Amino acid sequence: MATPTMDKAEAAGTPEPGFADTPYITATFRIRRFNPEVSDQSEWEDFEVLIDPKERVLDALHKIKWELDGTLTFRRSCAHGVCGSDAMRINGKNRLACKTLIKDLNPDKPITIEAIKGLTVLKDLVVDMDPFFQAYRDVMPFLITKGNEPTRERLQSAEDRERFDDTTKCILCAACTSSCPVFWNDGQYFGPAAIVNAHRFIFDSRDEGGEQRLEILNDKDGVWRCRTTFNCTDACPRGIEVTKAIQEVKRALITRRF
Amino acid sequence: MSTDTSAAIGPVEGGSLFDADNPAPFIEAPRARTKKTPKSTRGNFEMYAWLFMRLSGVVLVVLVLGHLLIQLVLDGGVSKIGFAFVAGRWASPFWQVWDLLMLWLAMLHGANGLRTVINDYAERANTRLWLKGLLYTATVFTILLGTLVIFTFDPNIR
Incomplete structure (x- = not known):
């Protein structure tokens, strides 16, 4: 991932059209939502987020919750891979959202996020532990x-x-x-x-x-x-x-x- | 089960099929573990079953491969097998013991394997009960019938 700085872009004098000179990309997050107050069924919901691929999946979830949909529910405490709150199934594999970088997930395709399996889902990504x-x-x-x-x-x-x-x-x-x-x-x-x-x-x-x-x-x-x-x-x-x-x-x- | 990081991109379990109108099924834990479950089972049965699988497996490698070699490869292969061939082999106590051992070990090994498969895949207690009942009946029947044949085999039967 090339990340030209602002200085270089100005020095070159010809900034590329579009987003070529920013590190940000648009990634799609396909999140399995479940709200027992609305339906007994869960459903996949897509969110498009403009994000630096060097950021973590947890940052994307924060962005979604803080800027797009405040009802998205998930656990996280320390956000640095120590507390063990934010284990979730990302692209079909159990990982910590706070230790998974977006660039490691191929952000060209939708990134699926769902609750961990085998435990009863309470809401969205929160399960009964x-x-x-x-x-x-x-x-x-x-x-x-x-x-x-x-x-x-x-x-x-x-x-x-x-x-x-x-x-x-x-x-x-x-x-x-x-x-x-x-x-x-x-x-x-x-x-x-x-x-x-x-x-x-x-x-x-x-x-x-x-x-x-x-x-x-x-x-x-x-x-x-x-x-x-x-x-x-x-x-x-x-x-x-x-x-x-x-x-x-x-x-x-x-x-x-x- | 687990997939490679780079290859596991995209919807899981056909997730792309689902949308707001056609939602994914809600996954619920079939039976949640509580303070009262599982009931504690004193005894070493599961350990012996686990050990038996390993030990019988090793012995069966020799018995079954030897059996296949004798039956299908050596001395003209499969075409030689007939009543006379079996009668000739079972005249010797060595082959009687070989076949008896193979019968018991293979049947118990297979039955125990199926028992664990039923434990792992059948979710409802009733399903487990019936499947295991069927399995144990079939196992006991096959073992007893096979043993009976080996011990009461009569080469002069008409």
């Missing part, structure tokens, strides 16, 4: 220890910390769980995100609740429902090797049972 967080709570994502609390910090070697480093990166955006075809079926599968957060404590040398968590994930709807389709690994905006983490939990279950 309760089932997702219920699965998260079920794996007890907190430090479990026995005995008295030590008076000092619980120390850990760098190697022991490295063991579960990958799964500490999770921001609970639900991009993985809502990309999982097993979760789409009935929503009873724990889902990649819950297993990743269980993995984070199961392999923590300071934690003593690993056996309980493994027992929970040994359930009918636990890790054994994973079909290793790698959708979760592809979807994770933090680059966590989700499927690998699930397989490590499976291996831990087998090696600890035999």
